[in-house]
Amino acid sequence: MQVPNLEDIELIAKNAGLDDLSVTGVEPLIEARLAIEDRKRRGLHAGMHFTYGNPERATDPSQLFDGARSILVALRSYKAPSFESFDLWNAKTEVSDGGPKGLVASYVSSDEYGMLREGLMKLASYLESFGARAEVVMDDNRLADRAIAAKAGLGWLGRNTMLLHPELGSWTVIGSVITDMPLEEDSKKLPDGCGTCRRCSVDCPTSAIDEFGVLDANRCLAWLLQAKGIFPRQYRAALGNRLYGCDDCQVLCPVNDTAIEGSRAAVPREDKVDIVALLDASDEDLMDQYGHWYIPRRRPEYLRRNALVVLGNSRIGDSPEVERVLANCLASPHALVRSHAVWAVLRLGKRHLIGPDEIRTLTENDDEGLVRAELEEWGILADPVSP
Ligand code: B12
Ligand code: SF4
Numbered sequence: 365m366q367v368p369n370l371e372d373i374e375l376i377a378k379n380a381g382l383d384d385l386s387v388t389g390v391e392p393l394i395e396a397r398l399a400i401e402d403r404k405r406r407g408l409h410a411g412m413h414f415t416y417g418n419p420e421r422a423t424d425p426s427q428l429f430d431g432a433r434s435i436l437v438a439l440r441s442y443k444a445p446s447f448e449s450f451d452l453w454n455a456k457t458e459v460s461d462g463g464p465k466g467l468v469a470s471y472v473s474s475d476e477y478g479m480l481r482e483g484l485m486k487l488a489s490y491l492e493s494f495g496a497r498a499e500v501v502m503d504d505n506r507l508a509d510r511a512i513a514a515k516a517g518l519g520w521l522g523r524n525t526m527l528l529h530p531e532l533g534s535w536t537v538i539g540s541v542i543t544d545m546p547l548e549e550d551s552k553k554l555p556d557g558c559g560t561c562r563r564c565s566v567d568c569p570t571s572a573i574d575e576f577g578v579l580d581a582n583r584c585l586a587w588l589l590q591a592k593g594i595f596p597r598q599y600r601a602a603l604g605n606r607l608y609g610c611d612d613c614q615v616l617c618p619v620n621d622t623a624i625e626g627s628r629a630a631v632p633r634e635d636k637v638d639i640v641a642l643l644d645a646s647d648e649d650l651m652d653q654y655g656h657w658y659i660p661r662r663r664p665e666y667l668r669r670n671a672l673v674v675l676g677n678s679r680i681g682d683s684p685e686v687e688r689v690l691a692n693c694l695a696s697p698h699a700l701v702r703s704h705a706v707w708a709v710l711r712l713g714k715r716h717l718i719g720p721d722e723i724r725t726l727t728e729n730d731d732e733g734l735v736r737a738e739l740e741e742w743g744i745l746a747d748p749v750s751p
């Protein structure tokens with residue numbers, strides 16, 4: 365099989381919006397496997413599946429297909445959020461003239477995964493034109509992306525667990541093309557560049573990073589926004605205005621201070637969401653607008669759950685619009701939504717929205733006792749009708 369030279373591959377990658385690329389082999393990622401198993405054993409994965417579902421497979425790229433020999437690992441750099449949109453140490457929802465806004469993490473504020481996939485597909489087609497087999501794998505349970513990128517020498521794994529590229533920083537998404545083509549390896553493992561810095565550990569709003577490179581997903585806001593069930597009460601205030609994802613441990617990272625921007629920008633999407641409009645939207649509209657997010661069980665009530673926590677954190681005073689949507693949420697058919705509406709109402713000091721009639725209807729169809737538990741937390745009698 366004829367093998368193309370790396371310069372040509374790099375040029376195609378660059379033109380396809382990929383900002384760095386390296387070639388590595390398919391040997392197993394032993395340290396990564398041990399790391400995943402360790403997090404699992406300690407319960408730090410918070411029940412997530414992803415690479416934790418089958419650590420052995422996720423860290424053995426040779427299993428991707430019979431005959432796989434080389435991996436092109438690519439990074440796509442995306443735009444860092446503007447510093448002004450952050451209120452890092454004082455969690456509170458931004459309240460502007462247009463009402464409270466929820467913040468969307470930068471990697472989804474434009475279609476970065478779409479652009480990454482497109483770029484990787486172009487690389488795969490190029491290899492296929494030489495008669496090779498080539499498959500794209502990105503953000504997939506079958507491969508630990510950061511570990512393969514670190515092995516390919518595209519950066520080091522930082523204290524915050526991100527892959528830190530010496531020039532692009534951590535504002536990158538990672539993907540690979542696996543091929544049976546015998547490409548020459550050009551990777552060289554980079555040394556740790558974090559040194560004695562501990563900023564991400566110190567400033568994470570929920571102290572989710574204690575040990576170097578170990579994330580406790582039970583505390584990580586990025587995960588809690590995607591997890592099923594109630595949003596844990598102890599982390600609601602810390603959520604501040606984050607509606608989807610969390611960028612704090614990157615915004616604070618000094619390596620990102622000098623990060624250069626990628627070559628091709630993706631089409632921007634929303635980076636701030638109007639919370640009142642979200643809570644007013646129908647199920648259908650919510651899924652149309654935010655269906656590209658990871659939403660537990662694909663159920664729109666989880667978007668409302670998260671939006672209600674954000675709303676509760678806003679310091680909005682008198683606002684008929686806000687009171688109207690809160691009253692609607694208190695009457696939601698979903699106990700999950702009602703329980704978070706109770707929290708938001710009481711956190712905003714709007715106790716008058718919960719009268720005796722509301723208490724009665726709130727606790728109906730509350731099989732798991734979610735609303736009752738919330739009312740009890742606030743010292744409100746949950747069941748005035750029972751004997
Ligand atoms: C599960 C997951 C999450 C979980 C858990 C994250 C975590 N830190 O584990 C949650 C939902 C919290 C999450 C959040 C985010 N995620 Co995420 N996530 C993933 C996913 C699907 C799997 C990650 C994984 O395997 N975790 C398992 C743990 C144990 O891995 P780890 O902590 O990274 O540890 C690795 C290293 O320690 C390594 N290792 C340890 N020792 C050694 C030694 C050597 C020599 C080597 C080579 C490796 C190695 O082994 C481990 C396994 O890779 C990947 C996609 C994928 N398929 O890989 C994206 C991914 C990691 N996420 C990504 C992003 C962008 C994010 C967010 C920034 C999104 C946001 N803004 O909200 C946050 C960042 C939070 C953070 N600090 O991690 C990017 C990261 C890009 C980058 N430059 O690092 C990825 C790679 C997706 C992608 N394809 O681009 N994510
Ligand atoms: S994503 Fe946010 S909550 Fe998670 S570790 Fe980073 S700073 Fe902490």
Ligand code: SF4
Binds near residue numbers: 617
């Ligand atoms: S904030 Fe400091 S310790 Fe954390 S990842 Fe960045 S350089 Fe490393």
